[in-house]
Amino acid sequence: MCKVVLITGGSSGIGKSIGEYLIQKNFVVYGTSRNPEKYKESKFPILALDVKENNTILKTVSTIIEKEGRLDVVINNAGAGITGPIEEIPEAEIKNNFDTNFFGPINVIKAVLPQMREQQSGLIINITSIAGYMGLPYRGVYSASKGALELLTEAFRMELKDFNIKMTNVAPGDFATNIAAGRYHAPLLETSPYKKPYGDTLSLMDEHVDNGSNPNLMAEAVHNIINTGNPKVHYKVGEFMQKFSIVLKRLLPDKVYEKLLMNHYKL
Known part of the structure; x- marks a missing residue:
């Protein structure tokens, strides 16, 4: 029996690559977008869903279950970038980022758990970020929202163990996608004290x-995780040094690691 997969944000970038890879492996794949009419040429169905609108989440999940009778894998991929000096990012934009990157995935998870519990099986994969393991300068809000999702997954795994529902994080590094185009940038103000470093x-x-890895690496990693009987808590996918930076943070004194980051960003 083919597994049924839901990918939020499946119309472009990493989500699209995962979906196209999985249909080649005979999975039944549904992607989502806030504007599905733009993606009529997609190789798999794109349904209307905005992770910030819970009614759209419930409707799409219900549509898939009614059609397929089950839902085996959910990939929380929809996300938004945000950059800027924390002091200068409007509070509304900070909340908007958490609504997309943190509260959105929570509501997707809540929507699919009853079905997975009924079928006594399921896998939820949360796409986070290597940036979620460290507070990065001028990406602090993004780091915080993705880091929060990493920790939430750790708690969820223990709460779901009695229902045979698995959950894991996959943290990508930099990939060649259009995320930069959709990212919220705090304006680079001429009068800002952060103008040059920002x-x-x-x-x-x-x-x-722009120089990131091929998104197909993420697709292959996700496929391998789906075929793993007991997924790990955390996975990292990306360039060696990006993944190694997480190891260094565990090993080095805080101020030494901070100095490495500052040198990297030339701060």
């Missing part, structure tokens, strides 16, 4: 994305 860091971040 501007320099912004250029460096965009360069990292």
Whole structure:
């Protein structure tokens, strides 16, 4: 029996790559977008869903279950970038980012758990970020929202153990996607005390994305996780040094690690 997969944010970038890879492996895949009419050429169905609107989550989950009779894998991939000096990011934008990157996945999880509990099986994969393991300069809000989802997953795993529902995190590094185009950028103000360091860091971040890894690496990693009987708590996918930076944070004194980050960002 083919497994049924739901991928939020499956219309582009990492989500699209995962979906296209999985249909080649004979999975039944549904992606989502806030504007599905833009993706009529998609190789798998794109349904209307905005992770900030719970009614759209419930409707889409219900639609899939009515059609397929089950839901085996949910990939919480929908997310939003945000950059800027924390002092200068409007509170509304900070809340908006957490609504997308943290509260959105929570509501998707809540919507699918009753079905997975009924079928006594299921796998939920939360796409987080290597940035969620460290507070990065001018990406602090993004780091915080993804880090919060990492910790939430750890708690959820223990709460779900009696129902044969698995959950894991997959933290990507920099991948060649269009995330930079959809990211909220706090304006680079001429009068800002952060003008030069923020501007320099912004250029460096965009360069990292432009030179990022092929999203198919994420697709292969997710496929391997789905075929794993007992997934680990955390997975990291990306360049060696990006993954190794997490190891260094565990090993090095806090101030030494902070100095490494500052050197990297030329701060």
